[in-house]
Amino acid sequence: MSVSIAALDPSVCAPLPVLGQDVTVPLVTGGEVTYAALDYAASAPALQRVWDDVAAYAPYYGSVHRGAGYLSQLSTDLFENSRRTVAEFLGCRPEDQVVFTRSTTDSLNLLAAAIPANCQVFVYETEHHASLLPWRDAQVTYLNAPRTPGQAVETLERALADRDPYGPALVCVTGASNVTGELWPVRELAAAAHAHGARIVLDAAQLAPHHPVDIAELDVDWVAFSGHKLYAPFGSGVLAGRADWLQAAEPYLAGGGASRKVARRADGGVDVDWHTTAARHEAGSPNVIGVYSIASACKALTEAGFDSLVAREQELVSRVREGLAEVPEVQVLSLFGDDAPRVGVISFVVRGWNSSHFAAALSAEYGIGVRDGLFCAHPLVRTLLGSDPQDPGECGAPEAEPGERSLNAIRVSFGAGTPDEHIDRFLRAVTELVREGAQWKYRTEDGRCVPDRGEAPQV
Numbered sequence: 001m002s003v004s005i006a007a008l009d010p011s012v013c014a015p016l017p018v019l020g021q022d023v024t025v026p027l028v029t030g031g032e033v034t035y036a037a038l039d040y041a042a043s044a045p046a047l048q049r050v051w052d053d054v055a056a057y058a059p060y061y062g063s064v065h066r067g068a069g070y071l072s073q074l075s076t077d078l079f080e081n082s083r084r085t086v087a088e089f090l091g092c093r094p095e096d097q098v099v100f101t102r103s104t105t106d107s108l109n110l111l112a113a114a115i116p117a118n119c120q121v122f123v124y125e126t127e128h129h130a131s132l133l134p135w136r137d138a139q140v141t142y143l144n145a146p147r148t149p150g151q152a153v154e155t156l157e158r159a160l161a162d163r164d165p166y167g168p169a170l171v172c173v174t175g176a177s178n179v180t181g182e183l184w185p186v187r188e189l190a191a192a193a194h195a196h197g198a199r200i201v202l203d204a205a206q207l208a209p210h211h212p213v214d215i216a217e218l219d220v221d222w223v224a225f226s227g228h229k230l231y232a233p234f235g236s237g238v239l240a241g242r243a244d245w246l247q248a249a250e251p252y253l254a255g256g257g258a259s260r261k262v263a264r265r266a267d268g269g270v271d272v273d274w275h276t277t278a279a280r281h282e283a284g285s286p287n288v289i290g291v292y293s294i295a296s297a298c299k300a301l302t303e304a305g306f307d308s309l310v311a312r313e314q315e316l317v318s319r320v321r322e323g324l325a326e327v328p329e330v331q332v333l334s335l336f337g338d339d340a341p342r343v344g345v346i347s348f349v350v351r352g353w354n355s356s357h358f359a360a361a362l363s364a365e366y367g368i369g370v371r372d373g374l375f376c377a378h379p380l381v382r383t384l385l386g387s388d389p390q391d392p393g394e395c396g397a398p399e400a401e402p403g404e405r406s407l408n409a410i411r412v413s414f415g416a417g418t419p420d421e422h423i424d425r426f427l428r429a430v431t432e433l434v435r436e437g438a439q440w441k442y443r444t445e446d447g448r449c450v451p452d453r454g455e456a457p458q459v
Contacts, residue, residue: 002231009284013308013311013312015312016231016300016304016416017047018045018048019048020418021034022034024367025090027367028451029365031324034365036366036426038368038418039371039411039420040229040345040368040415041206041411043229044228045231046232047296047297047416047417049297050231052140053292053293053296054289054296056421058289061289062074063285063288064079064286065079065148067304068424078292079291082355083098083100083291085299086295088298089153089266090216090269092215092241093212094215096240096243097242097246097278098239099157099282099306100282100286101238101239104204104205104225105134105226105237105408107224107238108131108341109182110239111170111239112134112138113250113252114246114248114281115168115170115249116168116245116248119168120140120141120168121171121172122143123135123141123171123173124143125379125380125383126179127377128178129377130203137182141159145379146335147336148336149184149336150185153188156192156193157196160192160193169197169198169199169315170201173186173203174203175406176204176206176211177377177380177382178375178377179333179345179409180336180345180446181413182341183207183340186220190218191219194219199222202218202220203222203225204223204224205224208223208229209230210310210343210415212310215241222242223239224237224238224240226238227293230294230297230298231297231300234289234292234293235290236290238294243276245282246278246280251274251281251283252283254283257275257284257286258274259283260274260275261273270443313343315413316344317342317346319402319423320412320423322428324348327394327434329350330351331349331350332348333378333381333409334384343430345411345413346413346414349385349409350433353433355408355409356372356408356444358372358431358433359372359449360449360450361438361440362429362433365440366425367425368422368426371410371413372409372411373409374407379423381409412426
């Protein structure tokens with residue numbers, strides 16, 4: 001993405017208030033501790049500001065767009081103002097559309113359903129499954145994992161040079177890896193795509209919560225992201241960008257809201273006049289609260305000063321990486337190397353440990369929530385672990401017993417709401433587990449490593 005961390009605002013802000021900061025959880029060794037939520041890459045905790053905004057609106061909730069009542073009109077204004085807020089947050093161009101969806105996965109499946117016939121799609125094997133899998137009806141070229149940002153651009157340019165130059169083409173790429181946190185050279189990839197007559201969609205699910213995203217500056221055609229990773233609950237997402245393919249496609253869902261006029265024909269059939277605005281792909285009663293929560297999160301991040309949030313997160317990234325580097329048994333996973341810019345998402349394995357066992361011990365003995373598995377990016381994690389793509393292993397369901405090597409990794413992720421103490425506790429826990437071992441015995445149950453409640457602590 002050509003991001004210069006040094007160019008960011010050097011001032012550092014305090015963590016933003018999020019829900020769950022005072023939640024305590026029991027430890028298997030006895031007592032309770034404040035929960036350390038370090039799984040932001042899966043779902044970030046909701047900002048207190050978002051929750052307060054939604055609570056203030058909730059008594060005025062109403063169905064949007066077609067109601068004559070006051071609450072319906074108020075909710076319609078709020079819904080459409082949220083669309084404008086998101087457009088501003090993303091730096092949308094005047095002609096761009098903002099379509100509200102359920103998630104990043106839903107957004108990319110919507111776009112996959114809207115691409116023209118005979119479209120060629122180019123996607124790296126390093127993508128999250130939400131970006132890797134939706135293109136089932138297209139001619140898909142899967143690109144090998146690059147080992148440098150420059151190699152990513154070169155790989156794409158070679159692939160595009162070999163394509164049919166007359167048909168439509170689309171490149172799908174992540175902005176920040178959900179496995180390594182590394183930033184991808186989005187602007188350069190967009191330039192390469194456009195130079196070869198292709199379009200590009202940016203999966204910003206892991207980028208938008210950690211770094212400003214500007215569609216016009218990056219020169220991408222579409223951006224997709226999820227509210228639940230942007231400190232906004234309630235299951236909403238966004239697909240923003242060029243309108244032409246979306247307007248030309250059949251509605252993603254057929255139903256009320258997507259249609260402007262429906263009439264019976266003399267032969268007994270039905271004629272439908274579909275909307276050409278974003279409503280074309282928003283059939284049904286929309287998730288007004290979810291949409292409003294996304295807009296509230298966009299405002300909160302902007303008003304807090306995104307540069308300051310980024311600067312603080314980079315301090316946390318440095319502390320985590322430096323702390324893990326002091327434990328020789330820990331191997332941090334990376335595509336682009338130690339110097340690559342990255343967001344607060346770091347995956348690693350620990351020599352001599354099953355990843356599920358290690359994550360379970362962090363939770364049960366320290367009250368720390370991380371993620372283990374393949375992170376819905378199976379080809380990438382297997383490449384990083386140096387295993388064969390056909391090796392077994394499932395997201396969150398390791399097959400190895402505690403103490404045995406697994407084909408999974410551990411991911412720690414954090415962001416605008418992470419207190420310093422959570423990072424300090426995590427690093428202390430990693431060091432103690434590696435040097436002293438777990439205090440409790442663990443077993444595999446339903447594919448997960450869990451404390452063995454029938455066993456006494458290890459001596």
